[in-house]
Amino acid sequence: MLALKAENISKQYRLGQVGTGTLSHDLNRFWHKVRGKEDPYLKIGEANDRSTKGLSDYVWSLQDINFEIEQGDAVGIIGRNGAGKSTLLKLLSKVTKPTTGKIYTNGRIASLLEVGTGFHPEMTGRENVFLNGAILGMTRKEITRKFDEIVDFSGVERYIDTPVKRYSSGMYVRLAFAVAAHLESEILIVDEVLAVGDAEFQKKCLGKMGDVTKGEGRTVLFVSHNLAAVRRLCNKGILLKNGKIISTGMMDNVLNRYDLEFASAEKNFIINYPVDESKKMQILNVELKKPYDHNRIFTDDILEFNFDIVSRIPVENAYVTIDLKNNDDDLIYWTSDYTSERFTMAESGKWNLKCILPKNLLTTGSYTVTFAIYSPSNNLVIDHLPKYQIAFEIEEDENSFLQQFGIVRPGKTGIESQWISSKYSS
Structure with missing residues (x-):
């Protein structure tokens, strides 16, 4: 039985405008419509490719989207930023209308597109549960019956009679998700809700969405950049690129296509530095190698950096450094080659260096790496070009922590510590 069907849907926006145009454009559209002719603005416009400037003011955020979703399916919608996932x-969710095409739904839809959508900041959590539930289509009787369950799931019982403007973002999203997840809808639509909240809440959300699909037979559409969570939760997938569907089907097949389409191109990380003969020492190139047979980088993969450097005039105690930072520009890890033969010999010439970072050094996230040559004896930065950097993402795979506990490992580093237990005799 079909739960959702999209038939040739497209969405066009005009850059710099609210909606798709001005009054003159709307009149032009109306004049063509009364004469039985096609909308003239549907013939123009460009694909939503953010990497290019483009020539047209009209952009197709989505174009010619067709798919069918069966009742009880858990569908993961994936793609790069700007692919059209949130627009879809x-x-x-009927927040906005398609420019062309039709959407057929069978059953009531509950959607959580943004944190606390429909919440009034001056109202208490209790009042907002009833308000938000009503917006989502729940009757007062239905909300009253489920109220205790919603509050218990959200974990904000102590503050339920406090205005939500005093809530943290985590409390906000907990309560908002709890209301949407407990609506007795046939279709639940969730957009990146796992981006907010701690590890416990993420596990709770995934568990609830799993119960919704497997236990209750409801349909879930789930957008997330956490591909490990998508793989675990969803049985079907849709891959978007520049506003168009490039793959649909079983989740594993769609993720494999994602690998081929994006990850394989992104993971050939090589920096070639401009040669500067005036520098006493210089990094010529550096490459992040892939000593594994898959395209995505997982937490239990080693990271190998391969350098070519030239030492024209050896500098006392000069070592090559690696600075590894996260998205917040926090320094997560620093290392240097002061234990290598190159450092101890301190000879001129061209050198090759390898730096191998251990498995589970990093947890899930996005990272950037920069490189330099520094001499602490002279307090001198010999070579450093910060604009040359390698950026990459790391995912938790189906092994170790994720497999055991159902959530990605919290924290900024994932190196295992040694634990020893012994039982006291009674």
Whole structure:
């Protein structure tokens, strides 16, 4: 039985405008419509490729989208930023209308597109549960019956009679998700809710969405950049690129296509530095190698950096450094080659260096790496070009922590510590 069907849906926006145009454009559209002719603005416009400037003011955020979703399916919608994922969910949730095409739904839809959508900051958590539930289509009797369950799931019982403007973002999203997840809808639409909240809440969300699909037979559409969570939760997938569907089907097949389409191209990390003969020492190139047979980088993969450097005039105690930072520009890890033969010999010439970072050094996230040559004896930065950097993402795979506990490992580093237990005799 079909739960959702998208038939040739497209969504066009005009850059710099609210909606798709001006009054003159709307009149032009109306004039073509009364004469039985096609909308003239549907013939123009460009694909939503953010990497290029483009020539047209009209952009197709989505174009010619067709798919069918069966009742009880858990569908993961994936793609790069700007692919059209959130726009698609807004169309399916009827927040906005498609420019062309039709959407057919069978059953009531509950959607959680943004944190606390429909919440009034001056009202208490209790009042907002009833308000938000009503917006999502729940009757007062239904909300009253489920109220205790919603509050218990959200974990904000102590503050339920406090205005939500005093809530943290985590409390906000907990309560908002709890209301949407407990609506007795046939279709639940969730957009990146796991981006907010701690590890316990993420596990709770995934468990609830799993119960919704497997236990209750409801349909879930789930957008997330956490591909490990998508793989675990979803049985079907949709891959978007520049506003168009490039793959649909079983989740594993769609993730494999994601690998081929994006990850394989992104993971050939090589920096070639401009040669500067005036520098006494210089990094010529550096490469992040892939000593594994898959395209995505997982937490239990080693990271190998391969350098070519030239030492024209040896500098006392000069070592090559690696600075590894996260998205917040926090320094997560620093290392240097002061234990290598190159450092101890301190000879001129061209050198090759390898630096191998251990498995589970990093947890899930996005990282950037920069490189330099520094001499602490002279307090001198010999070579450093910060604009040359390698950026990469790391995922938790189906092994170790994720497999055992159902959540990605918290914290900034994942290196295992040694634990020893002994039982006291009674």
